[in-house]
Amino acid sequence: MISKRIGIVEDIVDKSENLDDIRVNINGEVQRAYNFPKMTGKINIGDKVLLNTTAVELSLGTGGYHFVISNLDNMESSLTEGGHIMKLRYTPLQVKVDSVEEQGSIYHDEFEKFESLDNMPVVVGTLHSMLTPFVASYKRNNPNKKLVYIMTDGAALPIYLSKNVETLKNKGLIDSTITIGNAFGGDYECINIYTALITAKEIIKADAVFVGMGPGIAGTGTKYGFTGIEQGPILDAVDKLGGIPIAIPRMSFADKRDRHRGISHHSLTILGDIVNVAVNIPITLYDGENMEVINRQIKENKLEEKHNVKYLENLNTKKDLDYFGLKVKSMGRNYDQDAEFFEAASTAAYYLMEVCDDSRRENNQ
Template structure:
């Protein structure tokens, strides 16, 4: 079930492409809310709205926002004629998108003609917070590189929720965005990961792709009960299509949960049990103590035999972030608080650029 309340818009805080952040008065108290313009239309001060307040009431990680279900001041809302691929299918919020592979699309023929990714590097992460350190490192090393960001439907479905995407596109770090499955809002909409990868190569004409879910990974503390398991079959899809998969492990020594200490159990499960093909893993320099822990985990899970593991000696992330005026944060921790997590993301990007330089 969802929790529903009625409110009145008292202020437009910020208007972005596809999203409007607002203040809504609910029971004589102003609270934060998000209106997805593509779903519920434009919104203005004074509008009466129906809100989904579930996540805030449960204290979940949505940043303290309610979400507009309906604007009562809009009586009718029409759709354009292009496209017929539905996302959020058979829910009250099902929406029509114009997928690039559907029959009426001018790109339809490309998917029939596709042969191979031709060794295009594809960096496959899990947490959305990996996107900024990876993409900024790539762009810092090669300012001319064209980066596609592919967002899966493993977490947030609207691309519009990601503040990072707005900033990365504004700074010309991310060139094109692609949303797959039930995720929506990308420059290109596609049905699945295979066509997302093809679109990055053949439509966006990018040099490299980064794949992660949107904000809000789901985990249950059980061996397979987390949405990050998708990392395994995404890397397999990259390899199946003739790309070079680079898998970013989740590494931290700051998480108080034992299962995430060092190589997270998420990464260990994906790399040892989910993934069926060989991937490439780049690791940064660690302290002797941390290196010992990581290598013990790698050995115990037979990862050296299953994957190609490389060491990246340099760490340029701080310079890259400074150049573009970017900040990083994951699970509430910044670069200073959790350097190993972000250095691992950056190492994947450094390795990817080395592959491009050798092509």
């Protein structure tokens, strides 16, 4: 199940406290690998490392590089000094974290006192690449409002793998991060989506929240066989706790697969069959055939009968990204190659501001 090889570190291309991008020599061939120093120790050129080579051998896209299992010349790691909650449980790489809910936490009592999210807006995506355009549009218009990112365990488990999160935090565009389930490495660690939402509201005092998986997604081409299906239960959780659930539809007219043309079959399945409550679905307005395709999909899947579908004009996505010097890519395509995908996430930010934000609504009256 796991392919393992021994390699020698030949080069360290990029290095940080959370992620090392290295080159390793495996039987005379130099290949790319990632090391998480907090988990598997610091790396030096010449070190002998044990590598998980499974993804490369399977020719995967996201995650298609080697990962250091252990630095055989440095066995020390320093993920956390406290905490009693395990993530990656019952695996050789299980890690100990200090979760906000546990009995020894200074925040423990907050969860017993919690009553409601009080209409806190929560935007839920299905791909990690939706995060950057949403954040750019929201923060350009609301630079002083507190935005929290909750990363699920639907794809990458270490938040350190995300260059998007690193960039957005360094630019001050994400105020705090929370990792849930078996995902780890956020500013706050939570056991599930419910306690993460409570943490965002009561502990971090968030004005808005974005929820979505880390880099990567698993799909099988079947109706229910994809990790993005988590969007449905998450939207249900937001509603259950008294928040405003906002769903970003996966949208594309560049994807060559018919099932992802217009509104992806992933979104149609989630919004048509999986989510149990009425949610808000922002849709970007377009001219011509693309809009006809979207309208037909909404009608055929009866989305307007089940949810609040809101159409918004949005010509600002690229301007918002450029304002912060941000680049985006999804499924190998950049903004110019797949504008509709990124605009869907950006439009969710404008929906939040125009419909959910009381101060902006009052200013527009």
